[in-house]
Amino acid sequence: MQNFDYMTPTRLIFGEGVIAKLTEVLKPLGNKVLLTYGGGSIKKMGLYDKVMELLKDFEVVELSGIQPNPKYDPSVLDGVRLCKENQVDVILAVGGGSVLDCSKAIAAGAKYDGDPWDLITYKVPTTAALPIVDIMTLAATGSEYDAGGVISRTETNDKVGYVSPYLFPVASFLDPTYTFSVSKKQTAAGCADAMNHTMEQYFAADTTLLNDGICEANLRSLMENTKAILKNPEDYRARAEFMLDCTYGCNGILALGNSGSGWPCHGMEHALSAYYDITHGEGLAIITPRWMKHILNDKTVDRFVKYGVNVFGIDKNQDKYEIANQAIEATYKFFESIGIPMNLQAVGIDESRIDEMAHHVAENEGLENAYAPLKEEDIAAIFRASL
Ligand code: NZQ
Ligand code: ZN
Numbered sequence: 001m002q003n004f005d006y007m008t009p010t011r012l013i014f015g016e017g018v019i020a021k022l023t024e025v026l027k028p029l030g031n032k033v034l035l036t037y038g039g040g041s042i043k044k045m046g047l048y049d050k051v052m053e054l055l056k057d058f059e060v061v062e063l064s065g066i067q068p069n070p071k072y073d074p075s076v077l078d079g080v081r082l083c084k085e086n087q088v089d090v091i092l093a094v095g096g097g098s099v100l101d102c103s104k105a106i107a108a109g110a111k112y113d114g115d116p117w118d119l120i121t122y123k124v125p126t127t128a129a130l131p132i133v134d135i136m137t138l139a140a141t142g143s144e145y146d147a148g149g150v151i152s153r154t155e156t157n158d159k160v161g162y163v164s165p166y167l168f169p170v171a172s173f174l175d176p177t178y179t180f181s182v183s184k185k186q187t188a189a190g191c192a193d194a195m196n197h198t199m200e201q202y203f204a205a206d207t208t209l210l211n212d213g214i215c216e217a218n219l220r221s222l223m224e225n226t227k228a229i230l231k232n233p234e235d236y237r238a239r240a241e242f243m244l245d246c247t248y249g250c251n252g253i254l255a256l257g258n259s260g261s262g263w264p265c266h267g268m269e270h271a272l273s274a275y276y277d278i279t280h281g282e283g284l285a286i287i288t289p290r291w292m293k294h295i296l297n298d299k300t301v302d303r304f305v306k307y308g309v310n311v312f313g314i315d316k317n318q319d320k321y322e323i324a325n326q327a328i329e330a331t332y333k334f335f336e337s338i339g340i341p342m343n344l345q346a347v348g349i350d351e352s353r354i355d356e357m358a359h360h361v362a363e364n365e366g367l368e369n370a371y372a373p374l375k376e377e378d379i380a381a382i383f384r385a386s387l
Contacts, residue, residue: 001208001257008251010145011171018175019135022054025171029131030089034082036063036103038095042137045181051094061086066095069273070102072117072153079106080116083130093134097141100134101149104167107132120151120162129166135173138182139242140190140281142197142249144172152274157360159274174247176239184230188338189281190246191226195219196265196284197249203303203371205260215254216310221245226338262370265291268379271357278347285335286342290385292328295372344386354383
């Protein structure tokens with residue numbers, strides 16, 4: 001078991017109606033708030049008005065229009081400018097992972113005199129950030145409980161993960177009723193994203209029994225609750241459990257003491273989203289079973305057996321490879337059953353840039369150190385198998 005040094009300083013405020021505590025949380029952080037949000041879903045569901053009413057004694061500057069796969073230019077740059085011009089004290093992000101990720105980059109950029117891209121690419125270390133509070137309206141990324149964000153730069157086809165301890169939100173408000181209006185497509189994509197976060201930590205060279213058990217339970221819970229939500233989007237119990245499952249995704253708690261995972265599917269998916277601006281969770285769902293097939297061998301088969309038996313209830317009294325292949329098939333079928341288009345062509349990606357994307361991933365994502373090491377030709381083969 002590996003040594004670790006772990007802390008998540010974020011306060012989670014969970015449940016229906018918890019927004020009532022918003023001003024109590026914001027007040028000690030300052031009076032000038034940058035309110036960030038996306039393309040308008042928070043207005044449609046009435047949350048914008050509720051937040052503005054609660055913020056009536058604060059000075060509020062707004063940054064709207066943050067897109068899925070949030071863009072450096074204009075969103076991060078505009079946000080940094082607004083913070084500097086208005087001497088903002090605290091950022092309040094209201095929306096999904098994209099709004100929060102963008103806000104994290106803005107928070108650090110606001111405390112830096114140079115080009116914020118220097119921070120995102122680690123050319124310059126992050127040494128400070130504005131405090132961030134968020135109200136999540138979409139359960140998926142786990143950004144509400146982690147220190148990372150993912151920022152896209154269209155002109156260079158970059159989608160870069162940016163992590164710094166300064167980026168942990170101070171507090172995250174998680175009210176499952178705000179997710180009632182999330183579409184079936186985004187709910188399924190969120191499920192695939194959170195499942196993949198869990199799997200990326202489960203498929204590792206060295207894991208603990210405790211972590212394996214938590215990951216297996218998280219995967220089962222994500223699948224069961226997604227099915228319930230797709231039947232009834234306003235099933236509070238299912239939305240609530242699903243939301244917490246997603247929160248556990250990315251802050252490392254599922255892998256304390258583990259070693260040798262490497263997040264290979266995320267590394268590959270970032271290229272798909274960067275080149276084609278597709279929905280992150282859909283890209284992951286498409287790649288994951290193909291990646292599994294590609295890495296199944298004598299070194300990995302026992303992990304697939306454990307996964308198949310404990311997550312999907314596959315009969316353990318069979319040949320190891322039989323179980324492993326059934327587990328991979330069950331993964332594919334589950335994603336298909338929740339409505340995810342299960343090949344790249346269905347999300348607008350063809351053969352033409354596969355080699356270029358594989359090269360980009362091999363150069364930038366370090367997947368030769370993954371649980372099952374991936375070279376450029378492996379990445380290209382996984383992409384081709386996903387077509
Ligand atoms: O823009 P609005 O109008 O708000 O609409 C959004 C957006 O179109 C909509 N939406 C959000 N809440 C809603 C809603 N629609 C109806 N009702 C609601 N309550 O959903 C759409 C997608 O939103 P987005 O924020 O993009 O989705 P998600 O939360 O899945 O975030 C995806 C981004 O997070 C990154 C991904 O790469 C992607 O860029 N990730 C961040 C991670 C992190 N910080 O730890 C880890 C992940 O692996 C992931 O990479
Ligand atoms: Zn993800």
